[in-house]
Amino acid sequence: MMDEAVLEALDAYVECLFAPQDEALEFTLSASRRAGLPDIQVSPAEGRLLQLLALMVGAGRILEIGTLGGYSAIHLARALPDVGTMVSLEASAHHAEVARANIEHAGLSEKVEVRTGDARKLLARMIQDGEEPFDVVFIDADKRGYPEYLELSLTLSHPGTLILADNTFRGGAVVQPADETSRVLHEFNLSLARDPRLDSILIPVVRERVDGLSIARVKNI
Ligand code: SAH
Ligand code: DHB
Ligand code: MG
Numbered sequence: 001m002m003d004e005a006v007l008e009a010l011d012a013y014v015e016c017l018f019a020p021q022d023e024a025l026e027f028t029l030s031a032s033r034r035a036g037l038p039d040i041q042v043s044p045a046e047g048r049l050l051q052l053l054a055l056m057v058g059a060g061r062i063l064e065i066g067t068l069g070g071y072s073a074i075h076l077a078r079a080l081p082d083v084g085t086m087v088s089l090e091a092s093a094h095h096a097e098v099a100r101a102n103i104e105h106a107g108l109s110e111k112v113e114v115r116t117g118d119a120r121k122l123l124a125r126m127i128q129d130g131e132e133p134f135d136v137v138f139i140d141a142d143k144r145g146y147p148e149y150l151e152l153s154l155t156l157s158h159p160g161t162l163i164l165a166d167n168t169f170r171g172g173a174v175v176q177p178a179d180e181t182s183r184v185l186h187e188f189n190l191s192l193a194r195d196p197r198l199d200s201i202l203i204p205v206v207r208e209r210v211d212g213l214s215i216a217r218v219k220n221i
């Protein structure tokens with residue numbers, strides 16, 4: 001469908017110029033690999049884009065749904081001011097433990113709290129407890145949960161909140177959805193595009209394959 005060699009060369013060029021890796025990020029990737037976590041975190045360039053988006057809205061409170069080893073969390077948390085905070089939700093106790101160590105190593109454990117449990121339940125509890133709204137929400141957990149995570153995120157948002165979601169091309173499969181997960185993601189894309197509460201777009205991001213990042217902003221009215 002696409003010349004992937006060209007896309008990979010462009011992504012490597014962008015990474016080299018705009019998203020150079022440092023010790024803490026490299027430590028996170030190698031510690032995650034050593035601990036047996038799947039190699040499915042955002043790419044360096046996508047991580048940088050997430051960070052830049054958080055900087056652009058002056059985010060002081062960030063919510064992540066799906067922590068894995070903390071690679072995207074570190075990018076996002078680095079956009080926070082000294083007083084900023086981030087909450088990241090992770091179903092796997094093992095992933096959460098690895099992420100906490102990586103976040104600690106990156107010097108961000110004062111700012112980032114990793115909460116273990118099913119995101120649906122954790123989000124419902126946060127809403128019940130009257131948690132303050134977030135400035136940025138990054139949805140990146142189980143893909144079937146995306147429609148529900150969107151609704152719950154909107155409840156934890158304010159006008160201007162950025163709602164971001166990873167993997168929303170599902171490697172291209174949403175164009176002609178042939179499995180349940182792709183159908184759910186296509187429905188998610190449709191509702192994001194049509195939701196009167198949001199201004200939104202879906203952009204390609206390059207990894208081993210091309211995938212997508214959804215970017216939505218909660219409207220002012
Ligand atoms: N955001 C990470 C990658 C997340 S991968 C990064 O880019 O660095 C998806 C993660 O979501 C996995 O760690 C998986 O365990 C977690 N997950 C899956 N289902 C979940 C659920 N129902 N609630 C919370 N986390 C979940
Ligand atoms: C995969 C990639 C992801 O970014 C993710 O959040 C979950 C799964 C994958 O390639 O399988
Ligand atoms: Mg992802």
